[in-house]
Amino acid sequence: MSGVLDLVKPRLWPLLHRRPNGSARQYARLAVMATVAGVLWIGVFLVSLRVLTHFSTIEQIGTLLNFKLLNMLLVTALALLVFSDILTALSKLYLARDLPLVHALPVPAYRIFLARWIEISFDGSWMVVAFTLPVFLAYGVVFEQGLLFGLVLPAVLVPFALLAAAFSCLLVLLAVIVIPATRMKNIFILLGLLAFVAVYMTIRMARPEQLVDPEVFDSVMTYVASLQTPSSPWLPSTWAYSALHVALEGDPAGGLLDIALLWSGTGVLLFVCIGLADMLYFRGYSRTQAAGHKFRRRPLSKTRRRSLFKGPIRALLEKELKTFWRDQTQWSQVFLIAALVVIYVYNFKVLPLEKSPMPTFYLQNLLAFLNMGLALFVLTAITARFAFPAVCSEREAFWIIKIAPISMRAFLWIKFSIYFLPLLILTEGLIVVTNTLLKVAPFMMGLSVLTVFAMVPGIVAMGIGFGALNPNFRTENPAQAVTGFDGLLFMVLCTAFIGAVLALEAGPVYRFLFAQLSNRPLSTRWFLRAWACGLLAAILCAAAAVIPMAMGRRRLEGRGI
Amino acid sequence: MIELQSIIKTYGSYTALHGLNLSVPAGEIFGFIGPNGAGKTTTIKIIGGIMAPTAGTVRIAGIDMARDPVAAKQRIGFIPDRPYLYEKLTGLEFLQFTADVYRVSPDVFGEKALALLEMFALAEWGEELIESYSHGMKQRLIMCAALLHDPEVLVVDEPMVGLDPVAIRMVKNLFRELAARGITVFMSTHTLAVAEDICDRIGIIHRGRLIAEGALDDLRKDMAGGAPNLEAVFINLTQAPGENPVADRPT
Numbered sequence: 001m002s003g004v005l006d007l008v009k010p011r012l013w014p015l016l017h018r019r020p021n022g023s024a025r026q027y028a029r030l031a032v033m034a035t036v037a038g039v040l041w042i043g044v045f046l047v048s049l050r051v052l053t054h055f056s057t058i059e060q061i062g063t064l065l066n067f068k069l070l071n072m073l074l075v076t077a078l079a080l081l082v083f084s085d086i087l088t089a090l091s092k093l094y095l096a097r098d099l100p101l102v103h104a105l106p107v108p109a110y111r112i113f114l115a116r117w118i119e120i121s122f123d124g125s126w127m128v129v130a131f132t133l134p135v136f137l138a139y140g141v142v143f144e145q146g147l148l149f150g151l152v153l154p155a156v157l158v159p160f161a162l163l164a165a166a167f168s169c170l171l172v173l174l175a176v177i178v179i180p181a182t183r184m185k186n187i188f189i190l191l192g193l194l195a196f197v198a199v200y201m202t203i204r205m206a207r208p209e210q211l212v213d214p215e216v217f218d219s220v221m222t223y224v225a226s227l228q229t230p231s232s233p234w235l236p237s238t239w240a241y242s243a244l245h246v247a248l249e250g251d252p253a254g255g256l257l258d259i260a261l262l263w264s265g266t267g268v269l270l271f272v273c274i275g276l277a278d279m280l281y282f283r284g285y286s287r288t289q290a291a292g293h294k295f296r297r298r299p300l301s302k303t304r305r306r307s308l309f310k311g312p313i314r315a316l317l318e319k320e321l322k323t324f325w326r327d328q329t330q331w332s333q334v335f336l337i338a339a340l341v342v343i344y345v346y347n348f349k350v351l352p353l354e355k356s357p358m359p360t361f362y363l364q365n366l367l368a369f370l371n372m373g374l375a376l377f378v379l380t381a382i383t384a385r386f387a388f389p390a391v392c393s394e395r396e397a398f399w400i401i402k403i404a405p406i407s408m409r410a411f412l413w414i415k416f417s418i419y420f421l422p423l424l425i426l427t428e429g430l431i432v433v434t435n436t437l438l439k440v441a442p443f444m445m446g447l448s449v450l451t452v453f454a455m456v457p458g459i460v461a462m463g464i465g466f467g468a469l470n471p472n473f474r475t476e477n478p479a480q481a482v483t484g485f486d487g488l489l490f491m492v493l494c495t496a497f498i499g500a501v502l503a504l505e506a507g508p509v510y511r512f513l514f515a516q517l518s519n520r521p522l523s524t525r526w527f528l529r530a531w532a533c534g535l536l537a538a539i540l541c542a543a544a545a546v547i548p549m550a551m552g553r554r555r556l557e558g559r560g561i
Numbered sequence: 562m563i564e565l566q567s568i569i570k571t572y573g574s575y576t577a578l579h580g581l582n583l584s585v586p587a588g589e590i591f592g593f594i595g596p597n598g599a600g601k602t603t604t605i606k607i608i609g610g611i612m613a614p615t616a617g618t619v620r621i622a623g624i625d626m627a628r629d630p631v632a633a634k635q636r637i638g639f640i641p642d643r644p645y646l647y648e649k650l651t652g653l654e655f656l657q658f659t660a661d662v663y664r665v666s667p668d669v670f671g672e673k674a675l676a677l678l679e680m681f682a683l684a685e686w687g688e689e690l691i692e693s694y695s696h697g698m699k700q701r702l703i704m705c706a707a708l709l710h711d712p713e714v715l716v717v718d719e720p721m722v723g724l725d726p727v728a729i730r731m732v733k734n735l736f737r738e739l740a741a742r743g744i745t746v747f748m749s750t751h752t753l754a755v756a757e758d759i760c761d762r763i764g765i766i767h768r769g770r771l772i773a774e775g776a777l778d779d780l781r782k783d784m785a786g787g788a789p790n791l792e793a794v795f796i797n798l799t800q801a802p803g804e805n806p807v808a809d810r811p812t
Binding site (some may be wrong): 200314315316318323395396405406407 | 610611612613631634635637640641647649650654660661663736
C-alpha cells in the first residue's frame with residue numbers, strides 16, 4: 001500500500017503545501033469563490049427543503065412521493081457518477097501527461113492503477129457528492145432525523161462513490177483493449193451529451209409547465225408516486241436507497257446490511273479491477289500511445305485555397321476554424337447549443353398568451369423586452385463556452401503568437417472578429433424568430449434588434465478580454481478556463497451589463513407602450529429622457545467592448561511564456 | 562544586427578540578468594553557452610520579443626524591440642527548444658499559417674514551402690496532422706517555418722535537441738550557409754561540440770552575467786596555461802573550486 005501512496009503523493013503535496021501568498025488579490029479571489037460556492041450549496045439545500053416540505057404535506061402520497069424522489073435522485077447520481085468517472089478514468093489512466101514518467105518507474109501496473117483509482121474516485125465524484133449532500137441533509141431535516149442519520153450518510157455515500165469509480169474503471173480497462181482511449185473519450189462525451197439533449201428535449205416537449213395548473217398537478221403527482229423507478233437488487237443505488245430509507249424512518253441499524261453490501265461490493269469490484277489491471281492496463285496504455293501514429297504518405301498539394309482575407313487575419317481565422325472542426329469534443333458542444341436554441345424557440349411557441357388576464361398587446365411587448373435579456377444571457381453562456389477560452393486554447397503554442405510580427409491588440413481583435421459574427425447572427429436570429437412568434441409590434445422588434453446589435457460586441461469583447469487576463473496555457477482542457485475566478489467575473493459583469501442596459505431602456509419603453517395603449521401623445525420630457533438613456537446605454541456598450549480588450553492586451557503583452 | 566544594451570531581468574526578488582551587453586554583427590554565428598539557470602533562455606526570449614526586459618534595450622537590425630516590436634519580429638526567425646505547435650493543423654497548413662502571419666507573398670509560398678519541407682525531409686508528411694509527428698519532426702517543421710520569411714536574424718534555443726545525426730549535420734551546414742548569406746545566427750546550446758564546430762564567436766553566461774566572449778581560439782588562449790577545448794574553458798569559467806556543478810537555481 002505504501003507504494004501506491006507514494007504514487008499519489010505528487011498529487012497531494014501541492015495541495016498540502018500550497019499556501020496563499022498573502023496578496024489581497026488572492027484572498028479576494030478565494031473569498032469570492034468560497035462565497036459563490038457557499039451560496040449555491042445553501043441554495044440547493046433551501047430549495048430541496050422547500051420542495052420536500054411541500055410534498056410531505058400532500059395527504060396520503062406525500063411521504064411516498066419523497067421516497068420515490070430519493071430513489072430517482074440516487075439512480076441519477078449513480079448514472080452521473082459512472083459517466084463522470086469514465087471520462088476521468090480515460091484521462092487519468094491513459095491520456096494524462098505524467099503517464100510516461102509513471103510507467104517508467106519500477107512499479108507494477110496494478111499499483112499504478114490503484115493509485116489512479118484513488119484519484120479517479122475523488123476527481124470524478126466530489127462534485128456530484130458535494131451537490132447532492134444538501135439534498136440528503138434536507139431529507140434529514142424534513143424527516144426530523146438527527147446525528148445518527150448524519151453518520152449513515154457518509155457510510156452510504158463514500159462507498160457509493162468508490163463503487164461507481166471502480167465500476168467505471170472496470171469498463172474502461174476492458175473497452176480500451178478494443179477502442180483506443182482518445183477515440184473512446186470523444187465517443188463518450190458525444191454519447192453523454194446526446195443522451196442529455198434527448199432527455200432534456202423529451203422533458204421539455206412533455207410540457208412540464210402544465211404542473212402549474214392545480215388540476216393537472218394532483219394527477220401528475222399521483223402518477224409520479226406510482227412510477228416504477230429502477231430498483232433492481234443488483235443496483236448499488238437500491239442498496240443506498242434502502243439504507244437511507246430506513247435511516248429516515250428512524251431505524252439506522254436496519255440499513256446495516258445494505259451499507260455492508262455497498263462496502264463489500266466496492267471491495268469485490270476493486271479486487272477484480274486490480275486483477276484485470278495487472279493483465280490489461282499496460283497493454284491498453286501501450287495501445288493508446290501507438291494509436292496516434294497512423295502515417296499515410298501523401299503528395300503535397302501545391303495549390304492554396306482562395307480566401308476573402310489576407311495576412312494575419314486569414315492565418316488566425318483558418319487556424320481557428322480548422323482546429324475547431326477537427327476537435328470532435330467541440331461538435332458535441334455544438335449539438336448541445338443547437339438543442340438549447342430549439343428549446344428556447346419552442347418555449348415561445350407554446351406560450352399561452354391568450355389565457356393571460358393582461359392585455360395581449362401589453363404582454364407581448366413585455367415578453368419581448370424580457371426576451372432581450374434572456375437571449376443575451378444565452379449569448380453570455382455561449383460566449384463563456386467558446387469565446388472565453390479562445391486565448392487559452394492557444395495552449396503552449398502561444399509562443400508562436402508572441403514571436404509573430406503582430407501586435408497583441410491585433411491578435412485579440414482578430415480573435416474577437418472570429419467569434420463576433422457567428423454570435424451576432426445567432427443572437428439576432430433568436431430575437432427575430434422569437435419576436436415573430438410573439439407577434440410583437442414593429443417598434444419592439446426594431447428596439448430588440450438594435451439593442452442586441454449594440455450589446456453583442458460588449459459581451460464577446462468581455463469574453464475575449466477576461467479570458468486573456470490569466471490564461472492557463474498548460475491546461476489540458478481550455479474549455480474549463482471559464483470555471484475559474486476570471487470566468488466568474490465575466491459572468492457577473494455580463495449580468496450587470498445586461499441588467500444595466502435593459503434598466504436604462506425600461507423606463508422610456510414602458511412610457512412609450514403605455515402612451516400607445518392609451519392613445520396619448522409623447523411629451524418632450526419623454527424624448528429628452530429617451531435620448532439620455534439611449535446615450536448612456538451606448539456609452540456602456542462601447543465601454544464593455546473596449547475596456548476588457550485593453551485589459552487583456554496589457555496582460556498578454558506583459559506576460560512571457 | 563543584434564544589440565543588447567544593459568539588459569536587466571528580474572523575477573520578483575531574483576535577478577536573472579545583470580546588465581547584459583552584447584552585439585552580434587550580420588553574418589555571424591554566435592554561440593551562447595552557460596550552465597543551467599544561467600540566463601540563456603531568458604536572454605533568448607528577450608531577443609525574440611517573447612519577454613520584455615526589466616530594463617535595457619534590444620535592437621534587431623537597428624530596430625528597437627520595445628518601440629516597434631512588429632517590425633523587429635518580422636526580421637527574426639525563432640526556434641524554441643520545445644516544439645509546441647498547433648496539433649490539429651497539418652505540417653503544410655502550419656507553414657501556410659506562418660506565411661500569412663509573416664506576410665510571405667502567395668506567389669512564392671508554394672515553391673518555398675515545398676523546398677523547405679524537402680530540405681528537412683518532411684515533404685512526405687506535409688499533409689499529416691502535426692499531432693502525429695515525432696518530437697524531431699516537429700522540431701524540423703519549426704525550422705522550416707522559421708526560415709519561410711527569409712529572416713535576417715535566426716534565434717535558436719538548443720537547435721539539435723530531438724534531431725538525428727543526419728539532421729544535425731544538415732542543420733550545421735544550413736547555419737553555415739545562412740551565415741555566408743549575411744544572416745545572423747544566435748544560438749544557445751549545451752552541446753559544446755556543436756558550438757566549437759560552427760560558431761564564429763562564443764559567449765559564456767553565468768549567473769546572469771556575460772563572463773567571457775570571443776572566438777574559440779581567443780577563449781582558449783585566455784585561460785591560464787591555455788585550455789585544450791571549449792569544455793575546459795566552460796568548466797574553468799563556470800565552476801568555482803569545490804562547487805557542486807549541478808546545484809543551480811531555476812529561472
